[in-house]
Amino acid sequence: MQAVERALCQNWERLFSYARRLSGSRDAAADLLQSCALKALSVAPPAEETRIRAWLFAILRNIWIDEYRRSQVSAELGPNEPDDGRWRYDNRLIAEITVRQAFDRLEPPHREILELIELAGFRYAEAAEILDVPVGTVMSRLSRARLSLLEAIEGGNVRALATRRRQAS
């Protein structure tokens, strides 16, 4: 089996999960996955086999951008730092079930960066390559996403937080 086919087989579930996060539907994710595989098998892969995994995710994402048009929601939405005041998040609320529910309430760009870093296990540099952004952007985007996730777990609302920040400033 060739390196690309092997990487596709090994990351099939995770690629589908990423496609599912991006597209928001199972059918679209399945189509996205097939398009990704077709594209990956039709072009020359990276010379270094260790880069093939991130390359597959980048292909999938680019196809999604080209064919399904990404949501206009900005990836930079949300606070960059916790709200002023004391650290108010209750760690006891952080559990598998609450995280799962909160995940679904996140904006797609936040779900995407968490999918890549937390679930797919990419390093910042690899995620930057997939997203075609600088590493610094990955850092800030991830920190926003985690803050939004905490807000969602607390039952808060990212938009409301952002509105409050704008009103305060």
Place this chain on the structure above:
Amino acid sequence: MPEPDITSWTMLNAYVDGELTPEVAAKVAAALVADREAAAQVATLTRLRAAVRVEEPREQAPPFVLPRVRPRPLRRSAMAAAALVLVCIGALVIGLMNTQSPKPPLSDAIAAHRLWLSQPTQQQAQRADVALAGADLGNLPDLTLASLTLSHLALDLSGRAGGILAGYVGPNGCRVGLWIAPVDDALPTQPTIRDRDGLTIRAWRGRKASYALLGEGIDTARIDGIAALVARITGGEHSIPNDQVAALAEARSGRPACIG
């Protein structure tokens, strides 16, 4: 007082993800000792990471089926290289078509000898004096000393150089062909083995012509003796040494007749 950027939310995220350099990570760790707020954030981040990472894909992926892929398209450089190869091949083919392909040496001689061998019966000798282009042959060699009688003569003009095959027949019907053609500088001056295509061949070049002696299944000592005799005669030596005559007689009597 810790540096504010060291314990920023973004920096703490990178810290728990292990993305900081050892030096910066050490600074953050040192700052956490004095900054309870930052330490609480790190605790929350650690718990959050652990909770997120246990999440498994909720929907089962479709079966792993690779799509059928058409052959990978050639890159532009590869296509150019392929086109260049095709052009070169085309030019080579055209060039070959415009030039006569060189035949292997002695091909005309072998063809003429084969043609003679294919004729079923011995024909009456048709003696003729042939003036070959560029050569003053005079009379064809008399090979009586080798018990060979001239019985066939064929002029071959199919080749570029032209040539003549003089066919000699022995007492037992053995056929030996003597091919005479313009001087070929590639041949040695003394009879040399040039066996090919199942024929025993000795070839050499004289001063005015090239010669090839051909026989099928003929004893090598006999054809060597005949070749030496022809070389002497065509070289203008009319007196044949007694030892050569004796060798010819021995070869003729001691070995079975040739196939041809």
